Structures are given as structure tokens and as C-alpha cells.
Amino acid sequence: MHLTTLAFFAAVLLTEVAQNVGQMCTDVRSVYNLKKGVRLSDVQIHSFKVRGLMICVQYCLLKTGCKSINYNIGTGICELNSQSFMDSAPSNIQAAASSFVQSDIQNWPTTLAGPCVNHTCSLNSRCVTSPVPECVVSGCLRSDIPEIPYTTLNTTVSYLESPVGTVLKYICDKDFLPETWAECDATGNWTFTNCQLAVPSSCASVKQCHPNSTDGEYWMRLPKFHFYQTRIYCHDMRTGNPKEYLTLQFHNHGIYPAITNRNCGGEGKLTDNCLSHEGEVWYEKIRVDLQTMEIKQDDTTFARSSGNPPKYGSARDCYTEHHNRLVSQCGVKGEFTINLRKTGWIVSPDQKWREVGWKAAMNISYRNNGTVIYLRCGGYAGGCYPSGPLLLVPNMADIVEETSAKSIRCE
Structure with missing residues (x-):
């Protein structure tokens, strides 16, 4: 370093020593690595205005993670850096005005930290020395x-x-x-705070946002399903308790046939305790709980049925006995087809079914990536039912037409 440069820094330090309270002194030889007209960029912890270079150095010593400083002699702006000059990438080293100086903190005596020397404060706090050394939160x-x-x-x-x-x-x-x-x-x-919904999350909120809303399809976002956007049909909107339904785009059909074939000995009409249990049903909409997306299997508001049909998602018959849960040679006749294509939902992959009744068996198959489920179950009499609630989960791969429901904002 040239003597004129050393003289410049010595003058800077001596001037600041005279200005700073406590007459903080240092040996110029200990800061031989002070660089003029240089500034590290993109590594600043934070910046603030101080009364001189020595104060800036002291702040760095009191701050965990501070490796160097940038200091503007003209403005008094002190920048604490998370990297030293030696460790910085070339792209972080910038030429600056002559009023800037840069120095790695390792070149300064640790005694400037006073009682806080060797402190272990966290990254977002600094050590203060008065009245006793302690770590104080400095930011986030x-x-x-x-x-x-x-x-x-x-x-x-x-x-x-x-x-x-x-x-x-x-x-x-x-x-x-x-x-x-x-x-x-x-x-x-x-x-x-999280963003607040500006669209409905239930039929009740549709009515609250637009009191004159009528029964129909509405776009909603469901908080319990990560604000998944879904099309929901609102029913009974003129009442104080509207209900939610999922409109089915394809046949969802179940049948309890009026035939029997005990021991596979030949088909005939139902007899004895199997009489009056036969029936058939076609669902156009299914009622759902928007908090859990459980299908309300008993709700037949939007279903066409005859006789005594099976509940949604279950299948049963009184056709023949099946041994060891294996389907007999003449098969089963109880059927139910779940078809959720184009609804945006799918039966949970974790959903299970169980056999119920006398000598029951079941055969369950999946199609179209699980959007279609065929239940073939029966016994004498017997069949299969969902084990626990019948739950839906979002089907991200399904595309529901934007124009198929009404959009409402609640502001």
C-alpha cells in the first residue's frame, strides 16, 4: 500500500477518534486491509447511519454472521456484510465512490466488542453491552x-x-x-395473515353474498381442501339452510335384482325373506358435506328409483351363496356403478368396502384412472358397503368447463 493511501486512512481514523464518544482508538497497522473505493454487494445483512467507521466496525463485531463492512465516509452509512472480501465472488465486488471503504472484520481487534467479545447471539439479534451483555432481537x-x-x-x-x-x-x-x-x-x-376468500365456500355463503341467488351451479373454493376450486349445485336457496350437491355427468346406477339362483341350481323369483328388497336407482346428483366431502348415501333428492334400491356406493342381492368370500360360478347380480368423470372429484384411493350379509362376496374394479368404480357384490342375502364414510378427494387431472357454473365474488 502506498504511503499516501496509509496517510489517508490514518487521517480518517484519527478524525473519527476525535468525534466518537469514548475516544475509541486503534492501530492503523491493524487495518492494513482497509480498501478505498470498494464495496461488496448483494451480501448486506442490513444498513444504518452511524457516527463513524469505528462504530460501524463495533456493530459488526456485535452481530453474529457479520464478516465485513462497507462504510461511506461522506454519509455515515454503515453496511454489515455476511461475507468477507476474501470469500466473495468477483460479481459481488464492486467499484464504488472514493468515499466508500471496505474492510473484513477479522482485521480488527476483538476488544472493540468489549464485554460482548465471543458472544453467541442468534443471526437475527445482536449483543449489547449495557448494563450487562445480552442478546437483543434486531430483526427478521x-x-x-x-x-x-x-x-x-x-x-x-x-x-x-x-x-x-x-x-x-x-x-x-x-x-x-x-x-x-x-x-x-x-x-x-x-x-x-392469509389471503381472504373473495368467492363462496358454501351455498350459505353464496346466499350471504347474493341474497337473491337461486338454485343452480356455482363455483366455490373449499378451505378444507387447500382452496380447491369446484363446481357445486346449491339446492333450497330460498330457505335458510341450502344444501350442496355434486352434479353427475354420467350414469350412476345401482340394482338389487328380483331374481335368485340358490346354489347356482337355476334362476327363479325372490322368495321368503328376500321378497320386497329388490329395487333400482339412477342418481343425477349426490349430496356432499363440503367440510369432509363425504357423500350422503341416503339422500335421494336427485335420484330416480323403484322398489327398495341400494344406497349410493353399495351393492347387494339375494342371488346365491358364496363360500370363503369367493364369487361362486354363477356370479353375483347386485351392482352399483360410481362414475365421477367431469366432476373434479374422485373416490378416495384409501376407500375400502366390506362384505355384509350371509355368504357374501364382492368384486370391485376401477376404470378411467379411478373415476369409475364397478361394484359387483352379493350373497344370500348379502352384498358390500363402504367401510366408514364414503369420501371424495380432488381430481386435479379432471377438467370442468368454466362456463358450466356461475362465478360470484363476495367483497
Whole structure:
């Protein structure tokens, strides 16, 4: 280093020593690596204005993770860096105005930290020396900025740490209210609020948003299913308790046949305790619970039926006995077809069925990636029923036409 450069830095340090409270002194030889007209970029922890270079150095020593400083002699702006000059990539080393100086903290005496020397404060806190050494929260880390669902961050965050009280704005996605925010609190954590729905999540909320809404198909988002968008039919909208249904696009059909073939000895009419149990049903809509998407199997509001048909998703007959749960040679006649294509939903892959009744057996097959389920079950009399509630889950691969339901905003 040239003598004129050393003289410049010595003058800077001596001037600041005279200005700083406590007359903080240092040996110029200990900062021989002070660089003029150089600044590290994109590695700043945070910045603030101080009374001099020595104070900036002290702040770095009191801050965990601080490896170097940028200091503007003209403005007093101190930048604490998470990397040293020696460790920085060439792209992070920038030429700057002559009023800037850069220095790695390892070149400074640790005694400048006073009682906080060798402190172990966390990354988003700093050590303070008065009245006794302690760690005080200084901000929230950029690495901890929350990813709020259904939003885009609309605030530029340049530093690795944001001061307590910093507020970040987020723009909410379609179907949510315009914006939300996250704030750095006094504990050093980001607190935030989720975007609020601007579309209905039930038929009751459709009615609340638009009191004159009539029965029909509406687009909704379901909070219990990660705000999945679905088409739901609202029924009884003129009452105080509207109900939700899923409109079926294809045949959903069940039959309990009026024939028997005991021991596969030949078909005949139902007799004895099997009489009056036969029936057939075609479903156009199924009632669902939007909190769980459980199908209400007993609801036949939108079903055409005759006799005593099976419940939705179950199959039974009084055709013949089956031994050891193996379908006999003359087969089963109880049938039910679940077809959920073009609804946006599918029966949960975890759904199970169980045999019930006398000498029952079941044969269950899946088609069209599970959107169609064929139940072939029977006994004498017997069949199969869902084990527990019959639950639906979103079918992301299914495409439901946007024009097939009405969109409503609740603002």
C-alpha cells in the first residue's frame, strides 16, 4: 500500500477518534486491509447511519454472521456484510465512490466488542453491552420470509435482515381479496395473515353474498381442501339452510335384482325373506358435506328409483351363496356403478368396502384412472358397503368447463 493511501486512512481514523464518544482508538497497522473505493454487494445483512467507521466496525463485531463492512465516509452509512472480501465472488465486488471503504472484520481487534467479545447471539439479534451483555432481537431474516399461499410478494427485500416493524406486502391471487401482508415482530419472527376468500365456500355463503341467488351451479373454493376450486349445485336457496350437491355427468346406477339362483341350481323369483328388497336407482346428483366431502348415501333428492334400491356406493342381492368370500360360478347380480368423470372429484384411493350379509362376496374394479368404480357384490342375502364414510378427494387431472357454473365474488 502506498504511503499516501496509509496517510489517508490514518487521517480518517484519527478524525473519527476525535468525534466518537469514548475516544475509541486503534492501530492503523491493524487495518492494513482497509480498501478505498470498494464495496461488496448483494451480501448486506442490513444498513444504518452511524457516527463513524469505528462504530460501524463495533456493530459488526456485535452481530453474529457479520464478516465485513462497507462504510461511506461522506454519509455515515454503515453496511454489515455476511461475507468477507476474501470469500466473495468477483460479481459481488464492486467499484464504488472514493468515499466508500471496505474492510473484513477479522482485521480488527476483538476488544472493540468489549464485554460482548465471543458472544453467541442468534443471526437475527445482536449483543449489547449495557448494563450487562445480552442478546437483543434486531430483526427478521430474509430466509424466513413466509410463503403465504395464493400470493405473490410485492415488496423488494434487499437485505438479509429486516428491522423489527418491517411490513411486506403481498398481492393475492384470483378469487382472493386484493392483498395481505407480513410483519417483523419484536420476537424476530414474521407474523402474517392469509389471503381472504373473495368467492363462496358454501351455498350459505353464496346466499350471504347474493341474497337473491337461486338454485343452480356455482363455483366455490373449499378451505378444507387447500382452496380447491369446484363446481357445486346449491339446492333450497330460498330457505335458510341450502344444501350442496355434486352434479353427475354420467350414469350412476345401482340394482338389487328380483331374481335368485340358490346354489347356482337355476334362476327363479325372490322368495321368503328376500321378497320386497329388490329395487333400482339412477342418481343425477349426490349430496356432499363440503367440510369432509363425504357423500350422503341416503339422500335421494336427485335420484330416480323403484322398489327398495341400494344406497349410493353399495351393492347387494339375494342371488346365491358364496363360500370363503369367493364369487361362486354363477356370479353375483347386485351392482352399483360410481362414475365421477367431469366432476373434479374422485373416490378416495384409501376407500375400502366390506362384505355384509350371509355368504357374501364382492368384486370391485376401477376404470378411467379411478373415476369409475364397478361394484359387483352379493350373497344370500348379502352384498358390500363402504367401510366408514364414503369420501371424495380432488381430481386435479379432471377438467370442468368454466362456463358450466356461475362465478360470484363476495367483497
